[in-house]
Amino acid sequence: MRPVAEHYFAARPQSAHRAGLVRVVLPDIYLELRTDSGVFSPGRLDPGTRLLLEEGPAPPPEGDLLDLGCGYGPVACVLASRAPAATVWAVDVNERALRLCAGNAADAGLANVRCVPPDSPGLPARFAGIWSNPPVRIGKAPLHDLLRAWLARLAPGAQACLVMGRNLGADSLHYWLAAQGWPVTRLAARSGYRLLAVDYAERTPVTPP
Ligand SMILES: C[S@@+](CC[C@H](N)C(=O)[O-])C[C@H]1O[C@@H](n2cnc3c(N)ncnc32)[C@H](O)[C@@H]1O
Numbered sequence: 001m002r003p004v005a006e007h008y009f010a011a012r013p014q015s016a017h018r019a020g021l022v023r024v025v026l027p028d029i030y031l032e033l034r035t036d037s038g039v040f041s042p043g044r045l046d047p048g049t050r051l052l053l054e055e056g057p058a059p060p061p062e063g064d065l066l067d068l069g070c071g072y073g074p075v076a077c078v079l080a081s082r083a084p085a086a087t088v089w090a091v092d093v094n095e096r097a098l099r100l101c102a103g104n105a106a107d108a109g110l111a112n113v114r115c116v117p118p119d120s121p122g123l124p125a126r127f128a129g130i131w132s133n134p135p136v137r138i139g140k141a142p143l144h145d146l147l148r149a150w151l152a153r154l155a156p157g158a159q160a161c162l163v164m165g166r167n168l169g170a171d172s173l174h175y176w177l178a179a180q181g182w183p184v185t186r187l188a189a190r191s192g193y194r195l196l197a198v199d200y201a202e203r204t205p206v207t208p209p
Contacts, residue, residue, distance in 0.1 A: 006038060007137060008038070008039055008040040008041075008071070008094065008097075008135075008137070009040075009069075009093055009094055009135050009137065009138055010038065010094060011093050011094060011095060012095055012096075013037070013038025013039070013094065013095075013096045014038075015037040015038045016037065017036055017037060018036060018037040018042070019034065019035070019036060020034070020035040020036065020042045020043060021033070021034060021035065022035055022041075022042070022043070022044060022045055022072070022074070023045075024045055024053075024074050024077070024078065026053055026054065026078065027054075028082070029078055029081050029082070031074075031077055031078070031081070031104075031108055032107075033072055033073060033074060033077065033100075033104045033108075034072065034100055034103060034104055034107075035072045035100060036072070036096055036100060038094070038096050039071050039072050039094060039096055039097045039100060040069075040071040040072075040097070040133075040135075041071070042072065045074055046074075046133060047191055047193060048133050048163040048164065048165060048193045049074055049075060049133045049163065051163055051188060051190050051191075051193045051195050052075065052131060052133060052161060052163040052195060053074070053075065053078050055187060055188040055190070055195050056131065056161040056163075056187070056195060057159065057161065057187075057197070058082060058083075059079050059082055059083040059086060059129055059131075060083065060086065060128045060129055060158075061083050061085055061086065062083070062085045062086050062128075063086055063087075063127075063128030063129070063155070064086070064087050064089060064124040064126070064127050064128055065079055065083065065086050065087070065088045065089065065127060065128055065129045065130075065131070066088075066089045066091065066127040066129070066130045066131070066132075066150065066153075067079060067088060067089065067090045067091065067131050067132065068091055068130060068131070068132035068134065068146075068150050069091070069092055069132055069133065069134055069135050070090035070091060070092045070097060070098070070101045070115065071092065071094075071097045071100075071101070071133075072097055072100040072101055072104060073090060073097075073100060073101030073102075073104045073105060073113070073115075075090075075131050075132075075133065076088050076090035076101055076105065076113050076115075077101075077104055077105055077108055077110055077113065079131060080105060080108075080110040080112045080113045081108070081110060083112075084110075084112060085112075086112060086128070087112050087114060088110075088112055088113045088114070089114050089116065089123060089124070089127070090102075090105075090113055090114065090115045090116070091115075091116060091117070091118050091120075091123070092115075092117070092118075093117060093118060095117075098115045098116070098117065099115075101113070101115045102115040124153075125153060126153055126154070126155040126158075127153055127154060127155060127158060128155050128158050129154075129158050129159060129160070129161070130150060130151070130153075130154060130158070130159075130160035130161070131160070131161050132150075132160070132161075132162050132163075133162075133163050133164075134146065134147065134162060134164065136164060136165075136168045136169065140169070143173075144176065147162075147177075148180070151182065151198055154198075154199075154200040155200065156200055156202070157200055158199075158200050159197055159198065159199050159200070160197070160198040161187070161195065161196070161197055161198075162195070162196045162197075162198065163193055163194070163195050163196075164193065164194055164196070165192055165193055165194075166189075166192050166193065166194060167192060170193070170194035170196070171194065173196070174186065174194065174196055177196070177198055181201055182198050182199070182201055183198070183199040183201060184196055184197065184198050184199075185197045185199075
């Protein structure tokens with residue numbers, strides 16, 4: 001029987017380890033990050049993630065920043081490099097991804113990265129910024145629940161930056177966010193990806209039952 005393909009968001013990936021290395025080359029940063037099977041895009045920096053890191057706004061210099069769905073850590077490590085006085089919370093359900101992210105941050109000398117599961121009691125209540133290449137493959141309703149929960153934790157005046165492929169529903173996500181009452185702007189579009197900025201809303205938008 002053929003093995004069932006494993007999702008990148010499995011909590012405990014069972015696939016045999018296959019070590020890899022991704023070089024993150026940006027105008028301001030060079031990082032070598034270890035990857036493995038069972039995590040998202042282990043062979044190269046995902047083009048959506050690249051758009052987020054190249055065109056997304058600079059992180060605030062301090063405060064608690066969230067990388068929602070950190071994978072092996074490209075977003076968390078770049079944010080931590082760009083904002084050494086900030087604390088970057090790298091959150092993922094995938095334990096293999098969390099271990100890789102923690103190792104990559106340590107190898108890069110980034111002591112300001114905290115890699116934790118989403119239910120970690122240590123996570124702050126509010127974030128000075130949220131960055132995410134979100135897990136679209138979990139399905140539309142779970143994705144909406146995930147974003148609703150974490151966007152509600154933006155600090156007053158803070159912004160979230162989300163990247164998504166157009167073919168994966170970026171434009172319908174844009175529409176859904178706006179319909180929920182979130183101030184949302186398209187910051188950039190490139191190679192089929194959309195970069196969306198979601199601003200703090202004074203009254204947390206709620207979905208009618
Ligand atoms: C599209 S990948 C992005 C990974 C990484 N940020 C990158 O750009 O390479 C989305 C990540 O979200 C994680 N994820 C899935 N469900 C999650 C949840 N409920 N909470 C946090 N992270 C989740 C997946 O395990 C995966 O690592």
